[in-house]
Amino acid sequence: MAITKTRASGTEPRRGRGRPQARSDDDTRALIVAAARKDFASSGYAATGMESVAxxxxxxxxxxxxxxxxxxxxxxxxxxxGLDRFAARIRLRACDNDDLEAGLREALIAYGELILDHTVLATQRMILSESDTFPEIAETFYNKAIKRTESTLANWLKAQADRGLIKIENAAEAAGMLLGMLAFQPQRAVMFGHTPLLGADELAHRARIVAGLFLKGCAR
Known part of the structure; x- marks a missing residue:
């Protein structure tokens, strides 16, 4: 007599794996941008092609x-x-901080983590070396990075002035000075003196000093 095997009650037949779930366009774009950042920094603008980035x-x-x-x-x-992440961090964290000095330190640390980065510094070197041939890359960096960063911090400073917490005549000018105080010397040391980048504790220490000096000068 033939014996028919029956599947245990409550069990489902095993299914094949099928096709993996498709990656979203946002995730794919993030992969592309990350790859391009490394390629531009290591190979330069002229030598980086769309095919190599792909x-x-x-x-x-x-x-x-x-x-x-x-x-x-x-x-x-x-x-x-990177600027999108910086701007979001300023809006979501520094702007919500009731402690003015702590909020400014948070903003400066966010900027330092953005700009004092090996890949960012390599990109800046690339722009300096190739901007005569490709002036558009210097223009893009100036408008989309430098000016936007200053504008983001200037908006934060203006918000504090509107709250009556500080007194400044020109928020954009003050923002540029603040960012220069924080990053200019460490940038030069890394780019021309080949010194190590600031560690997290060193950056926090520098941000605390810069924030304190600035607020003493514009306190009401």
């Missing part, structure tokens, strides 16, 4: 061009991605 990111060239149409747009995405 290969580094592990995506097809067709996908890359669908999400980012050309190298100029890709470079702009590299520059603005």
């Amino acid at each position: 290969k580094s990111a592990g995506v097809s060239t067709k996908t890359l061009y669908r999400l980012i149409p050309n190298k100029a747009a890709l470079f702009e995405a590299v520059i603005t991605e």
Whole structure:
């Protein structure tokens, strides 16, 4: 007599794995921008091509061009991605801090972590060396990175002035001075003196000194 095996009650038949879930365009774009950041910093602007970035990111060239149409747009995405995170951090954390000095320290630390970074410094070196041939990359960096960073901090300073906590005549000018106080000397030391980047404790210490000096000068 043939014996028919029955599946245990309550169990489901095993299914094949099937196709993996597709990656979202946002996630794919993030991979592309991360790969481009490394390629621009290590190879330079002229030597970095869309095809090489696609290969580094592990995506097809067709996908890359669908999400980012050309190298100029890709470079702009590299520059603005870090600034988006910086601006969000200022809005969500520094601006919500009732302690003025702590809020300013938070803003300065966020900026220091953004700008005092090996890849960012390598990108700046690349811009300096290739801007005569590609002036558009210097213009992009100035408008999308330098001016936007100053504007983000200037808006924070103006908000504190509107609250009556500090007295400043020109928020944009004050923001530029603050950022220079924090980062200019460490940047030069790394780029020209080949000294190590500031560690987290060193950056926090520098931010505390800069914030204290600034607030003493503009306190009401």
